Amino acid sequence: MTTMTDPPKASFQLSMLIYDTRYRSYTFQFIALLLLMLLIGYLGKNLVENLAAQGQNISFGFLSDPSGYDINQRPIEYDSQSSHMRAAVVGVLNTLIVAFLGCITATLFGVTAGILRLSPNWLVRKLMAIYVEAFRNVPVLIWILIIFTVMSASLPSPNQFRGESAEASMVLDAFAFTNRGVYVPSPIWGPGSSVVVLAFLASIIGVFAYRRYATKLLYDTGRLLPMGWPSLAILFVPTILIFFIMGQPISLDYPALQGFNFVGGLHIRGSLIALWFALAIYTGAFIAENVRAGIQAVSKGQTEAAASLGLRPGRIMKLVILPQALRVIIPPLISQYLNLTKNSSLAIAVGYMDVTGTLGGITLNQTGRAIECVLLLMLFYLTISLSISAVMNVYNNSIKLKER
Template identity: 50%
Template sequence: MTGPATLQPAYSWSRIWREEKSRGVVIQIMVVLIFFATIAWLIGNVTANFAALDKTFGFKFLWQLPANYDINQVLIDYNSQYSHLRAALVGLINTFLVAVVGIVLATILGFTVGTLRLSNNWLVARLAYVYIETIRNVPVLLHILLWHGIIINTLPHPRRALNVGDATFLSNRGLYVPCPLFEDGFGWVAIAFAAALIGAILYHRRAHRIQMETGHQVHSVLIGLAIVIGVTLLAFLAAGSPIGFELPALRGFNFQGGINLLPEFVALTWALSIYTSAFIAENVRGGILAVNKGQTEAAQSLGLRPGKVLSLVVLPQALRVIIPPLTSQYLNLTKNSSLAIAIGYMDLVATLGGITLMQTGREIESMMLVMLVYLLISLLISSFMNWYNNRVRLVER
């Protein structure tokens, strides 16, 4: 693509435009110029306005102590005396939590509904159809507000909380469950569990190899499960049940102790999950329909049961069609989680892009960081899904 070199020695300026190859180069140079000019204009504009406002550009504010605000869901050590950076990190982890739990839930729901949508049972297929069409045609923000409204308005006040065995409580302040406390000797149980797991995997591999060689089938999954549970349980009892529980109890205004699932977290995760699941269901349906009917019939004629037909023949082929659009649904869910602020769930946008931005007056820097982080998360999910897509891709012989 070295423009001038490809031209004839005796050229006129008009020839540059006439020849397709050199014209392409000229157009590309112009596009690049316009692109950089636009960027330069944006930067120039920001710089000029910063100068007019006597502001400086920098990220020092992130280390500024203290952030001076509290966060309602804290998964790492945090209080108001930590820095803005730490507060942003707490928000980021909250974002991750919603994204991961949401993606898992949405996948399970989506695959289930998508398969049901293709059921031969008229009622089941219709119900799945209604589910998909109602859910995906309502804006996701309304889903979030609706579920939050339902939770805080229908669930009782903590003093009248629904009580399950004095250990688990459900109220409009969220779900409180016992928090496990690991005592001395728990390490042994963990080691036993890991050893059993490795053993089960090795056993499963061996069973798989035997099946490939001889066709003899062993129910290795069930046996493996039995190994893991049995060994862990034995170790647990041998070590003298080294686990205790901190029970939540009503003290003063709220329950104290235990693990608290905030209503905002539940509402947000649930709303994002069911919204995204409707789209995933359609992807799954499309993927399954893309598999030639002859494949199903061939599998059936081999004597495979319907469940096996789906899991061994149809789904592996359907996945190739499902995964690329699935990736974009995962990205959507993650990005939609930034709507958390609408119900007061303190994610990255609420901490760094909200309170920190407000208290420090660093709009450009904060928003740039928030955008950068979302970009990074999206790229992370994309690259993982691309890796997975390559793994399930049709191996051509």
């Protein structure tokens, strides 16, 4: 005989909050929340008391006051009468500039070194291994300082370009490598230059259209069109033609020694170069490892299978290996970009005026608004990081292998 009885319905007891797994999680969460609120309350209370004791307050009003200091690298209009806010924006732009340049250069270094590490050439392999290990195992701050010192100690000063028997001379009469930075010619956009630029942009689109057409033709009819020289021709010929038709609206502004400094052209400052180069070469070493791991992650069978289909080595790389390797390479690559951006805050060591140098440096010093400045600084970096991670998540989802 069987009886069906419900389990006895125990009335709720306080001890169940700890012993009963159904309620325990609520207890924990409640305690955690309580502790968190207590902690925040405690810190907040201290903050209020401290500020009150010193007669200060939290206010962002100082951002609209004139900053009073000058910044050498100004992507936007700025002088010492501009507000602290504008100084911070200049800093943000400078951060983005060095991060952008650094990411591109680091990718170049990294991909080259990563592929060369797998080269059949023993010497090259070893040299690349030395590069990777040397740069990965020494702090980036030291590299930044070293490259900055190389810049200022081994390049000639503008003074040495002076006189009849100058100790230094410009390269091609257009580039001056000095210890204050590198001066390069910069374009002057005359009237009508926009047409040339538009023509160039159109040519780029034209190249893509041509390539797409050639691929389609190949798949449809099996006829192989040449790719290399027509692309180049499409890219340059129309632009050059229009350039001369419009009467050469774009000319170059060459740097020239005048007064204390080189004047004219584009001045890439030593601090930017030191930071850019150090970050690129340091991050490049990490990217090289990612690239190598990515290529090695593609199993040898894939290469052999592609070869047995009759593909040539270049096509094997392009059509079989790389698409699979990129899936492994890109996520860590993006997190390296993120690291590079965060490491660019070390600009402060070489006096590059990024956002840590303006908002977190001089503005903080001059106004004494430590909490506000550091808070804004963190918010900025946080925004960048989170948006890059968001992009990465989207990418990761899009390349996820849909196996089952």
